[in-house]
Amino acid sequence: MRMKASEELITSGHLACQGCGGTMVMRHALRALGDNTVVVIPACCWTIIAGQFPYSSLRVPILHTAFETAGAAASGVRAALDIQGKEDTNVLAFAGDGGTFDIGLQSLSGAAERNEDIIYICYDNEAYMNTGIQRSSATPEMAWTTTTPSTRPKSGPKKNMIQILAAHKAPYCATANVAWPEDLTNKVKKAMTIRGTKFIHVLSPCPPGWKISSEYSIEVARLATHCNVFPIYEVYDGERYHINIQPKNIPVTEYLKAQGRFRHLTDEEIEHIQKRVDYEWKILLQREMTDSYHMNMPA
Amino acid sequence: MKKVLMGNHAASWAVKLADVKMIAAYPITPQTQIVEELSEMCGSGELKAKFLKVESEHSAMASCIAASSAGVRAFTATSANGLALMHELLHWASGARLPLVMVNVNRAMAPGWNIWADQSDSLSQRDTGWLQLYVEDNQEVLDTVLQAYYIAEKVNLPVMVCYDAFFLSHTYEAVDIPEKQAVQDWLPPHARENILNTKDPRAFNGLVMPDVYMEMRYKLQQAHEEAVAVVKEAGESFAKAFDRSYSTIETVYCDDAETVLVTSSSTTSPARLVVEALREKGMKIGLMKVRLFRPFPVDDICQVLSGKKKVVVIDRNISFGKGGIFADEIRGAIANDPQAPIIFGYITGLGGRDITPELVEDIVMEAEKNERPERLALWKGLKS
Numbered sequence: 001m002r003m004k005a006s007e008e009l010i011t012s013g014h015l016a017c018q019g020c021g022g023t024m025v026m027r028h029a030l031r032a033l034g035d036n037t038v039v040v041i042p043a044c045c046w047t048i049i050a051g052q053f054p055y056s057s058l059r060v061p062i063l064h065t066a067f068e069t070a071g072a073a074a075s076g077v078r079a080a081l082d083i084q085g086k087e088d089t090n091v092l093a094f095a096g097d098g099g100t101f102d103i104g105l106q107s108l109s110g111a112a113e114r115n116e117d118i119i120y121i122c123y124d125n126e127a128y129m130n131t132g133i134q135r136s137s138a139t140p141e142m143a144w145t146t147t148t149p150s151t152r153p154k155s156g157p158k159k160n161m162i163q164i165l166a167a168h169k170a171p172y173c174a175t176a177n178v179a180w181p182e183d184l185t186n187k188v189k190k191a192m193t194i195r196g197t198k199f200i201h202v203l204s205p206c207p208p209g210w211k212i213s214s215e216y217s218i219e220v221a222r223l224a225t226h227c228n229v230f231p232i233y234e235v236y237d238g239e240r241y242h243i244n245i246q247p248k249n250i251p252v253t254e255y256l257k258a259q260g261r262f263r264h265l266t267d268e269e270i271e272h273i274q275k276r277v278d279y280e281w282k283i284l285l286q287r288e289m290t291d292s293y294h295m296n297m298p299a
Numbered sequence: 300m301k302k303v304l305m306g307n308h309a310a311s312w313a314v315k316l317a318d319v320k321m322i323a324a325y326p327i328t329p330q331t332q333i334v335e336e337l338s339e340m341c342g343s344g345e346l347k348a349k350f351l352k353v354e355s356e357h358s359a360m361a362s363c364i365a366a367s368s369a370g371v372r373a374f375t376a377t378s379a380n381g382l383a384l385m386h387e388l389l390h391w392a393s394g395a396r397l398p399l400v401m402v403n404v405n406r407a408m409a410p411g412w413n414i415w416a417d418q419s420d421s422l423s424q425r426d427t428g429w430l431q432l433y434v435e436d437n438q439e440v441l442d443t444v445l446q447a448y449y450i451a452e453k454v455n456l457p458v459m460v461c462y463d464a465f466f467l468s469h470t471y472e473a474v475d476i477p478e479k480q481a482v483q484d485w486l487p488p489h490a491r492e493n494i495l496n497t498k499d500p501r502a503f504n505g506l507v508m509p510d511v512y513m514e515m516r517y518k519l520q521q522a523h524e525e526a527v528a529v530v531k532e533a534g535e536s537f538a539k540a541f542d543r544s545y546s547t548i549e550t551v552y553c554d555d556a557e558t559v560l561v562t563s564s565s566t567t568s569p570a571r572l573v574v575e576a577l578r579e580k581g582m583k584i585g586l587m588k589v590r591l592f593r594p595f596p597v598d599d600i601c602q603v604l605s606g607k608k609k610v611v612v613i614d615r616n617i618s619f620g621k622g623g624i625f626a627d628e629i630r631g632a633i634a635n636d637p638q639a640p641i642i643f644g645y646i647t648g649l650g651g652r653d654i655t656p657e658l659v660e661d662i663v664m665e666a667e668k669n670e671r672p673e674r675l676a677l678w679k680g681l682k683s
Contacts, residue, residue: 038495040365047506056502061495063368064504065361066387072358076323076365076373077495079349083320083371089497107361110354 009035014057016049019214021204021221022123023049024178026058026094029121032188035060037090038081040074042104043067044096045130046123068103070095071111074118082117090119090192097124097138101159108199112168115196119188122161122199125206133209140229141276142269143261145209150264157276161201166238171196173235174244177203179222183232183244203230211260220258227255228281233288241288252277304474306467309437310376310402310460311336312474313444315346316482317400320371320489323351323362327381328414329464330404334376356381360388360401367397368503370494372448374399378464379406379420386424389457393428393519395504398451398491399458400444401429405564405615406464407650415651416463418564418616422592422624428519430458430526431592433563437472442543445477446533449486453533454526456519461592463615464651466565477541485540523594530591547596549588552578553603556585559640560663561612563589563625566648569656570613573663576656584663589625597632604633607640611666613659615648622646622676643672647679654680 009030016023022045030037037060041047047064051057065073074093081089093111095104100122111118127145128134135145137159148154165173172194176184184202191198205221207214224230225247232245252274256262265273304312310333314322322341324334340346349366353359356377363373377385382403392399407417421431430450434443440462447458462468493501507515531546538544549567551574553559562570567588574586587603589596604610614623621627626644633639643666648654662679666672 035500036497038369038497050502050505052506052508053502053511056500056505058502059500061497061500062502062505063365063495064502064506065365066391069358069361069388072323072353072361073365075351075353075358076321076362077369079321079323079351079362080366080369080371080373083347083349084369106354107358110358113354114351 009059011057011059013051014049015051016045017208017214019205019207019217020045020049021178021206021217022046022096022125024181025121025123025184025202025204028178028181028184029092029094029188030058030060032185033090033092033192036088037092038063038077040065040070040077040091040093042070042073042095042099044099045125046094046096048130067099069107070099070104071107071109071120074120075111075114075116078116078118091117093118093120095120095122096130097122097126098128098136101138101161102136109168112165112170112197112199115171117195119191119198119200122201123204124201125204125209126158127209129206129209141273142265144264145261153264162199162235165199166235169238170199171237172198173238175201175203175230175232177221177225177230177232178205179218179225180232180245187234209261211263212258216258220255223250223255223258226250227252228277229255231281231284233284241284243284243288300476301473302476303471304437305332305469305471306437306440306462307332307404307469308336309441309474310444311340312476313441314374315340316477316479317372317445317448317486318483318488319346319348319374321349321351321363321366321373322375323353323359323366323373324375325353325356325359325377325381327356327378329406329468330376330378330402333402356384357388360385360392363399364388364392364395364397367399368395368495370489370491372489374401376402376404378404379408382420382424383408386427389424389427389429391504392457394515396455396519396522397457398448398455400447400451401457401459402444403459403461404464404468405461413650414464416466416565416615417649417651418461421459421461422616424459425593425624428456429593430456431461432458432590433461433592434590435565435567435588437467437470437474438543439545440467441474441476442537442541442545445482445486446537446545449533450526450529452489453529454522456522456526461564463565481540485536526594527591527596545590547591547599548603549590550603551586553585553587555583557583557608558663558667559585559587559604559607559610561587561589561610561625561629563592564615566613566615566654569654569659572656573659577660577663595628595632600629601633601636604629604640605636606638609643609666610640611643611663612645613654613662614644614646615654617646617649617676641671643677644675645677645679652680
């Protein structure tokens, strides 16, 4: 995975916080994509990280666009490149969880339904971190945020975006985790070989938002997968599931206790989260087993 | 070649002649035939363009902004609520200095649901930085969409072409369609620097601090001020190529007029008949049609209206709490002129109610009778 600094498409001097998962996601994604790439960034942390006018922290063109438009703007760039004969240029929509799960869901759904030939990466830090840690529909159940205080933490489970994209029959959906950069870059490379809408959902720790020390960013992200809170898998054509990383099935409490945003949880609440995680993991295993690989889809 | 076309199809023909490369649209009455016809043209291959059938007007504008940022000529069309949904992105298009063109078929805003003619939709977008042109007939629809690309690409600003629902959109008229080659000679293929280019990577629309934002806005305003001359130049060079001339305003009998009637869009047509008839009766009346609303052609308008006794403005729109928007703009434009006329602002025809020659005459005669208007917003045609 080592690259010379001169070969990286992200430069030093970007404006991210220490330990920012979203910055690592961009770095790894661009390593796979190369410089023949246009990046579309809606309002999110990366609006800041990319640098202020006239600077840019990326060595690829960036189109900054309105919060809810990543899917539509990436579609527009794709159309314009194609009509100019630049079909080989990658179009990467790079959005946070707010811009994907909430305000941008409609335009993403439109793009996926039209099966636009784009790669959409959601770097999910599980809240509106750039505006000061407000809850999104990607915020995990019972987490503290500035709009879900510990006296009334976030109710209800995190929205399952992969299921939503799978329901669109997107040809390739995957989850990834910055703690496994090779897996992430391999998925981006695979996405480049598939025509249509590719959706990669990457868990991206946010030290200030998760209330963790920046040096534990990767460690906490790794625990999320080993505790089955954030399984790493692919879905082909919305049907065929494949789990990529076998978790160590560590109790969820290890993951929760590592973060200040879960500090208020009681043992009963942790037990509730454990049950939900176990249930979701079983469902995922069943989906992988009921693989429709050999079923014939009607033409 | 002459064809009998509805206003909407005149717009589609112009888009085809302009060789637009990317269209994104969402259906809304009464705009739909524009994009239906364009779908046919793209489907048959007579127009080689990408057509994105997006899931909302918001995404239509977002896709057009993106395509234009990647360097191609883009188009969309909408009406009323669809335009209102785009509002945020209208600021993006002008702030990013993109030469987009959009047709807005003027339709009333809901509630209640009303699909008929009313200019309040596009006039609500007055401050978004788009150029706005209001046109009177189907020939002008086709010619103005072509001119819109010419203007947009000279000033790097988006242009909105507005015309009345049904009175134009669904009404068939004979339209002279220029030859494709003649259009291409007049409107060369789109070529622009500073676009999304992997060989010359730049970041667009990113973070700007207070130290540069204000200068960017100043340049946008400057571009608007310069656009007045560009609109005139576009009209003149269009006349040389196609023998039909256009400008920011059009005047009829204004030189010696004491009273000037001011209209826009299709309301101008009944007003022409009324002014003609009243002239025959010996009344010193003239007509001014305002075609360019943004930038507001202040100098052109003041030159016509300065020293007149009365100006009567008909508005098929309203800014609630003030009155008719064209009337208000004219008041603002001429306020510092020591020879400013008395301005009567009439609101009528909202939500598609007919503006007949009788109604126009009624308005003119009432203004003629009164020394000053009773209030800023006068209403005509209200049911008691």
